[in-house]
Amino acid sequence: MQKNKSTLIDDYAKADPTQLMNKFQTGNEGLSHAEAARRLEKYGENTIRQAKRRSELLIFLENFTSLMAILLWVSGIIAIFAGMLELGIAIWAVNVINGCFSYWQQHAAQKATDSLKKMLPSYVKVRRDGKFQQIKVEQLVPGDIFDIQAGDSIPADARVFNPSNLQVDESSLTGESVPVEKVAPYQHGDGEFAQQNIVFAGTICTSGTASAMALATGMVTEFGRIATLTESQKKTMYPLERELNHLTRQLTVIAIMIGIAFFLLAIFFVKYPVTKSFIFALGMIVAFIPEGLLPTVTLSLAQGTQRMAKKHALLKNLSSVETLGQTTVICSDKTGTLTQNQMTINHLWLPGKQYEVTGTGYVTNGKIQANGQDVDPANEPDLNKLLINATINNDTEVTEGKADEKSKILGTPTEAGLVILTRKAGIDAKAQKTQFPRLKELPFDSGRKLMSVITKNSQGQLVINTKGALGSELTICDRILENGQVRPLTDDDRAKIMQVNEDYSKRGLRTLAFSYRIVDGEDPLADQSMADCTIETAEKHMIFVGLAMMSDPPRPEIFEAVKNCRRANIRIIMVTGDSPVTAKSIATRIGITSDKVRVISGDELDKMSDQQLQEAVKHEVIFARVAPEHKFRIVSMCQKNGEVVASTGDGVNDAPALKRADIGIAMGVTGTDVAKDAADMILTDDNFASIVSAIEEGRTVYSNLQKFLLYILTSNVPEAAPSVIFLLTRGLVPLPLTVMQILTVDLGTDLLPALGLGTEKAEPGIMDLPPRPLNSHLLNRSIIWKAFGWYGMIASIISTCAYFFVNHVNGWPNVPLAPSGQVYAEATTITLGAIVFSQIASAMNCRTQISSVFSIGLFSNHRILMGIGVEIGLIALLMYVPFLQGVFNTGPLNVAEWIFLFCIPVPLFLIEEFRKLIVRKIKARHQQT
Structure with missing residues (x-):
């Protein structure tokens, strides 16, 4: 059976170099040009194949084939078949405009990029026929010998030979923030990709x-x-897309049932001919389909994405806005998302004194303090000795970022933390390196876990400064510096130092130890050349100075963001490539979990069944040292538990989980292009707190969707009431509202106020509520009752009364109701006007679900106010423009009738405010009991 890839990599790592070269039929001279060409033909180019993209035409057409869009296409056909050509064309026009707008939003938000290719270098230096040459990275083949230097991207999985101080940033694969040292002998660390003589x-x-x-x-x-x-x-359908399909089916069933009811009533009650009854029923079906719903939803989601962009969250798909509001679990990586991805020295321990270092990240806005008081290192000889060591025994450069920029480092994060420490202490690194010129460096290696530099002091003496792992330091130290005095290092000293190190390690802090010695005249090294100054001769009889403790600090905003998640009943599961101790320390510190949390490593996860993992993710848990398949599997098991999962990530290793999650969230600053392509949302500031803001926005969007759904459906009852009256009177009362007037409400006057509702800010307390259940729907019983039994019924009564009021003024009941003419046009116009002015009150009422509108500001939503002004102006145009009068069967109203219309919204608004007051009091009483 063929071995899997991970097993092969491990075999290659363990193999003898000569045997491995023989296996690949290569050598120190590299491949010949002919052999390289043959292998290129066999293995193909060194590129990452992109999945075949769908054609832009198919993507474009998808925006016209949703269930709601199909319903509108059918509605247009029905309208044309029923003899209402203008109505059919208008419905189709709405569908076309909405589809084009939706495609434009999608195309602008998500452009296809060859991001995987971007992560590979363009050229690589290889040996061919015994000579070095530059070739395109695509032409690299298995068996090629190539060189690696600082700053290079690694072009292939490869076995390293003759490494010199080689360190590789593998965070794009592992999520681990600290670069990994690479050595020639086989060593295997924790987790996957841990072979230390393999680069990826x-x-x-x-x-x-x-x-x-x-x-x-x-x-x-x-x-x-x-x-x-x-x-x-394959990306699953967004919850909102599923919900809109469900809503479409609901509305379709309602419209068809009403159409059938009207068809039967027209035949058996009014005694209409079958053909006329059928056309009448088709008109009612069209009237009950909210043609304005789809464009309103699309535009509202677009507005939501714009608001979220201002909060540093870019969404690539409109429907993903609402998914955030339904999120129940966030699977978050640690480095750069929960933390700053900047190793910071925060404690210094010296045998005679301890210090705190304030300020986090790669900025120098901090101080060294003892007992809360600032310390001047010039007055602290022991501290100064450690800081000088950290300055000259350092190969890293840090360019401190401005307020809106990230600091840049050339070197390792650990040494970058030391650079910032010395800057906080006010040490001039350039002056120190001039004062203590470096003569030789003994580079760090994983065997001894130390780095030393040999310098010369002002007296001409050699000085050896060493930094590294505490265990390694203690093996080479026999003296200790305490309060300015050098004395022998005792066993009690060693035990005390090890206990201090253990205490800090339990807090998730990494420890770096420092030592030095001065080569005096009696030392054998004093009279020898630098060639004789080796690890064996230099790193011994050292003087222990102290410890520096460091960590990747949490983001300052993360604490409040985690509290908000807890309030909103959203669980956070940390999934990181970092060590279990560090992961637990950060998670408990920022409040994600308690100290009793279960920590599962990648190796342990491999042994767990799906059922065991599915049970584990129901409780407090942290995953550490995980591989890409692990994160993907964790997300999958959460989804099997019925969770709506948001997953964050920035590396290549995160991409599968980002695509699998209900909403994938990539980091915009540190994230790879691979992660960004796989994600639904990109954080432009890499800040977890922005996710919480986006979730609040997602909840607000869903709440607003329900608000304008209620608003749109409210007008359906008064639109249907005239036809009911017509049927119940067996045609004695002419239709008080024409089909074109119904269309005026659905696609004209309702549209702008509905969009205004889509811009409402979050109601107070929206993040104190749990995520909405998966089985909840946009169109629920509360909305149905309010739309059809409360708002709609009141509007129906008012508009019907308005119709009979105009006829009464013109002689009814003494004069029969006219089915046409000036009086009929005036009566249908005031009926239309009464519906519109009832909708004005409805627009204001729908702004909140329970809270008083006065609490959010009666005139705070300028878009609703503008929409109300536009719909009044539109009604006026229909009344007074002769051409529109003919199309919509309208006529001018007199002053008294206008006064009547303007009086409608106020009592309707106050009645609803009174109802909300009662609801609030009942809810408060229940909470008290």
Whole structure:
């Protein structure tokens, strides 16, 4: 049976270099040009294949084939078949405009990019026929020998040879924030991608040099394997898309049932001919389909995406706005999202004194303090000794970012933290390196876990400064510096230092130890050359100075964001490539979990069944040292539990989980293009707090969708009431409202106020509510009751009274109701006007569900006010423009009739305010009991 890729990589890592070269039929001279060409033909180019993209035409057409869009196409056909050509064309025009707008939004938000290719370098330096040459990275083949230098992107999975201080940033694969040292002998750390003599495609060399032999290229690399896993995942339908389909089916059933009822009533009660009854029923079906709903939803979602963009969240699909509001679980990585991704020194421990270091990240707005008081290192010899060591025993440069920029480092995060520490202490690094010129460096390696530099002081003596892991430091130290005095290092000292280190480690802090010694005249090194100054001769009889403790600090905003998630009943599951101790420390510190949380490592996760994992994610849990398949599996099991999952990520390793999640959230600053392509949302500030703001916006969008759904459906009852009257009177009362007048409400006067409702801000307390259940629907019993039994019924009574009021003024009941002419036009016009002015009150009432409108500001929503002004102006145009009068069967109203219309909204608004007051009091009483 063929071995899997991970097993092969491990075999390659363990193999003897000579045997491995023989296996790949290569050597130190590299491949010949002929052999390289043959292998290029066999294995293909070293590129990441993109999934075949659908044609733009298909993407465009999708915007016209949703269930609601199909309903509108059919409605247009029905209207034309019923003899209402203008109505049919108008409905189709709405569908076309909405589809084009939706496609434009989608196309503008998500442009296809070859992001995987961007992560690979353009050229690589290889040996061919014994000579170095630059070739395009696409031409690299298995068995090629190539060079690696600081700053290079690794072009293939490869075995390293002759590494010199080689460190590689593998965060795009592992999520681990600290660069990994690469060495020639086989060593295997924790988790996947942990072979220390293997480098992986898509990672970056941060320091050092090496030569390497390509083991796998293109889609066969670990990078390519993750890309394949990502592409194989099909994005599921967004909850809002499913809900709109459900709503469409509901509205279709309602409209058809009403149409059938009217058809039967027209035949058996009014005694209409079958043909005329059928056309009449078709008209009622069209009247009960809210043609303005789809464009209103689309525009409202677009407004939501614009508001979220101002909150640093860019959405690539309109429907994903609402998904955020339904989120129940956030699977979040740690580095850069919950933390700042900037290693910060926050404690210094010296045998005679302890210090706190204020300020976080790679900025110098901090101080060194002891017992809350600022410290001047010039007056603290022991502290000064440690700081000088940190300054000169350092190869990293840090360019401190401005207020709106991220600091840039050239080197390792650990040394960057030391650079910032010395700047906080006011040390001039350039002056110190001039005062203590470096003569030699003994670079860090994973065997001894130390780095030393040999310098010369002002007295001409050699000074050896060493930093590294505490265990390694204690093995080379036999003296200790305490309160300015050097004395022997005792066993009690060692035990105390180790206990201090353990205490800080439990808090998730990494420890770095410092030591030094001065080579005096009695030291054998004093008379020897630098060539004789080796690890064995230099790193011994050292003087222990102290410890520096560091961590990647949480973002300042994260604490409040986590509290908001708890208020909103949203669970956060940390999924990180970092160590279990660090992950637990950060999670408990920022309040994601309690100290009793279960921490599951990647190795433990491999042994768990799906059922065990499904049960584990129901409780407090952290996942550490995870691989790409792990994060994908965690998201999947959460979804099996019925959770709506948002997953964050920035690396290639996160892409499969981002695509699998209900909403994938990529980091815009540190995120790879791969992650951004797989995600639904991109955070432009990489800030977890922005996710919480986006969730609040998502909940607000859903609430607003319900508000304007209620608003739109409210007008359906008064639109249907005239036809009911017509049927119940067996045609004695002419239709008080024509079909074209109904269309005026659905596509004209209702549209702008409905859009205004879509811009409402969040009601107070919206984040104190739990996420809405998966089985809840936009059109629920509350909305049906309000639309048809409360708002709609009141509007129906008012508009019907208005119709009979005009006829009464013109002689009814003494004079029969006219089915045409000036009086009929005036009566239908005031009926239309009464519906519109009732909708004005409805627009104001729908702004809140329970709260008083006065609490959010009666005139705070300018778009609703503008929409109300426009609909009054539109009604006036229909009344007084002769051409429109003919099309819509309208006529002018007199002053008294206008006064009647303007009096309608006030009592309707106050009645609803009174109802909300009663509801609030009942709710408060229930909460008290």
